[in-house]
Amino acid sequence: MKVTVLGSGSTGNAVLISSEKTNVLVDAGLSAREIVRRLATVGVASDRLDAILITHEHGDHAGGLRVLLSQVKCPVYISGATEEAYYTNRKSNGGNAGEGIKRQQTLNGRKEEIVSDSQFRIGDIDFEPFSLPHDAVDNCGFVANHQGVRIATAMDLGHFTPLIKDKLNGCDAIVIESNHSRDMLRTCSVYSWDLKQRIAAKTGHLSNEDLADWLTDGFDGSARHIVLTHLSQRANDPHLAHITAQSALKMRSPLFRAETTITISDPRSPTPWIGF
Numbered sequence: 001m002k003v004t005v006l007g008s009g010s011t012g013n014a015v016l017i018s019s020e021k022t023n024v025l026v027d028a029g030l031s032a033r034e035i036v037r038r039l040a041t042v043g044v045a046s047d048r049l050d051a052i053l054i055t056h057e058h059g060d061h062a063g064g065l066r067v068l069l070s071q072v073k074c075p076v077y078i079s080g081a082t083e084e085a086y087y088t089n090r091k092s093n094g095g096n097a098g099e100g101i102k103r104q105q106t107l108n109g110r111k112e113e114i115v116s117d118s119q120f121r122i123g124d125i126d127f128e129p130f131s132l133p134h135d136a137v138d139n140c141g142f143v144a145n146h147q148g149v150r151i152a153t154a155m156d157l158g159h160f161t162p163l164i165k166d167k168l169n170g171c172d173a174i175v176i177e178s179n180h181s182r183d184m185l186r187t188c189s190v191y192s193w194d195l196k197q198r199i200a201a202k203t204g205h206l207s208n209e210d211l212a213d214w215l216t217d218g219f220d221g222s223a224r225h226i227v228l229t230h231l232s233q234r235a236n237d238p239h240l241a242h243i244t245a246q247s248a249l250k251m252r253s254p255l256f257r258a259e260t261t262i263t264i265s266d267p268r269s270p271t272p273w274i275g276f
Helices: 032-041 063-069 081-087 095-108 162-168 182-187 193-200 208-217 236-252
Strands: 001-005 015-017 022-025 051-053 076-079 111-114 118-124 123-130 139-144 147-154 173-177 225-229 260-262
Touching: 001 032, 001 139, 001 225, 015 032, 015 147, 051 063, 063 095, 063 162, 063 173, 081 111, 095 139, 118 236, 123 162, 139 162, 182 236, 182 260, 208 236, 236 260
Parallel strands: 022 051, 051 076, 076 111, 147 173, 173 225, 225 260
Antiparallel strands: 001 015, 015 022, 118 123, 123 139, 139 147
């Protein structure tokens, strides 16, 4: 099994998880054209997608879905609450009621309902969804399991819960948020106070420092690869996110050293494949 982050950030998020037989797109927040182009860049034709998973309804995770579905034939795996929010969320569809109707028509007959505590299978990959604290109606992370290899995605979360820590244990690769630096967020002149409060809230976005605390004291050391996603372009810096995570790994107890490679995702291009 292998994984690549096709792109990640406030402008859009999409992750591809593949086995030799199955290709699953997690989120479609980039434009349909860009998703198809980036799939080709990593060597996967869009007609080889077996499914699309939607974590939650926000535009940077689901904004490209409707148009993409006109170009691919695969089903969409989505929770019932997220589906309803995808149709009605005004922020996601620009306040256009007609867009909500188009989304309903496009998803009609093509959706598979998922529940946050129930496993399901797509092709030869088993998926285990779990709840993430975020200001969405039913945000999910996933652990993909194929022949004993486990890859987790947790892209929008305000804080670590015991459930999240448990689900990330024993994973071989983890795709996880490192959204902002607390200091950079605090001093960002572009963001309003309300937006800063939303980002920093327990249902907002994970900071570099939050991730570092987990890497030092909560991470079990199993994952050989961790990909940092959803980096803010105004309240973070890729080099800062990388060095904060690397420093946290070095701070671990000598008895629990982790041989883990940290990769930074990019909003403009896919990461290299991480394979097992």
